[in-house]
Amino acid sequence: MLTTDQCYQAVAGRDRRFDGMFFTAVHSTGIFCRPSCPARTPLRKNVGFYQTAAAAADAGFRACKRCRPDASPNSPEWDSRADVTARAMRLIQDGLVDRAGISGLASALGYSPRQLGRVLQSEIGVGPLAIARTERVRTARTLVESTTLSMSEIAFAAGFSSIRQFNDTFRAVYSSTPRDLRSSSGEAHTGQDITVRLAYRPPFDHAHLFRYLSVRAIPGVEDVSGDRYTRSLRLAHGPAVLTLTPGAGDYIECHLGLADTRDLGSAVARARRILDLDADPIAVRATLTEAGLSALIDRYPGIRSPGTGDPVELAIRTVLGQQISVSAAQTHLTRLVTAYGQVLPDELRAGTVDRVFPTATAIAEIPDEHWALPGRRIATLRALSAHLADGSIDLGPGCDRTEVNDSLLAIPGIGPWSLGYIRMRALGDPDVLLSSDLGVRKAMEELNGSDTDMTAWTHQSDRARPWRSYVTHLLWAHHSQPQP
16 A cells, blocks of 8 residues: 555656556645646645545545546556455446445345445445446446437436436536536547547557457457457447557557447446556566566566456356367357357447357357367366356456355366466456466476476566466467567
8 A cells, every 4th residue: 555655756746657546635626636637736735645536526526627537547456456345346347336236236245235335435435335426427427428329318328317416426526517528528429339548557568468369369259450359248238349449648449339338337347357457567567577577577568467358258268278279279169159159230240240259058058069079078168157157156357266266176177277267367366377388388498498497487476476467478478479
């Protein structure tokens, strides 16, 4: 945790690395900003600091119109931590409160609403309802500025229960009405065709990340063309298709085709997870440098540990790809999607992306003759998909990683490598070193200069905690690319 003096130092230096990690509230103006706000630095006696935008807004501060603190990257804490506060934050960002209310959020975490409120209030100074309200108004602002939907359509799509609540929240957070924001936002898109900017903390090696995704893309569900990544998603209210391209600044341009605008917040949260946009590359670099891996991180600055837009898909493809090549796994996945994937409506299709990955229920019912795989592998796939379908294994953003770990290992045929890959990509665990992976081991040997003594690597990997997932991706990058 940063001290108040460290926070003020970051504000005085307009340090963009801390955007989204905390927010500066200026008592003399009643406004809260991101640390990098270009406005004149306020006096130290006039500022306070909040861990979330929701806490600042709940304390009565309005969002700065100049630096747009609501458009900051999210805190990397909520992805890296596995406690109930981080799980709650991930679920709120994924829109669970709008779909199921505070009681639904608490139930998903195994708490009562009152217990959960106490935990969040103690940890970050604000309850779940206020956090959800901040996410709601951020979604609404995106719709106001990016679409020509009516204000009533936007209000209900963003999760507000009434137009009055919608307008009052806008005035409280932005000191503006929704119509004022629309009139100053420029050209809007029609219907449910939305483009938003997703901020990140530089550096960001998007070229390497897109190559990684390209090799593993499932035809019909994903398409990677140069610096453009497109994929389908299965969301709470219908399918969606997103296209991600690097922007001219420190942001990714996210183009969304939604069957239902109520899924906007969830789609944005998943887009951020796919590209690991909430990562803190400076913290990762510092830790890996201290671990003696500076040469590796210097060669691939800004490397990310990508997540997934569909944890069910990621788990199935992981098990299906065990002990076979990536290209062979793609062949099986293509057959699976062609035969059992949901066909997208014409208006959502984008290039070759025309299907959504099959549901866990559909996969559990696929007959053996479809698979052309060993019987034990088929049994593992069927058992895994059955557990995912009935909810006994939850890979969603609010899952308990330790519980998932034990449940997956209890399924015959799922071993340490598959478990580690699922934890790294589906659960967003930043501290997974796939030391048994062939590519990782070969990279270790190349860097170590020996195929027998791995003592030094074991020591270095221990010192690289809690960022060993990034070490895994660095080793894969080293092994897959020609060495100078």
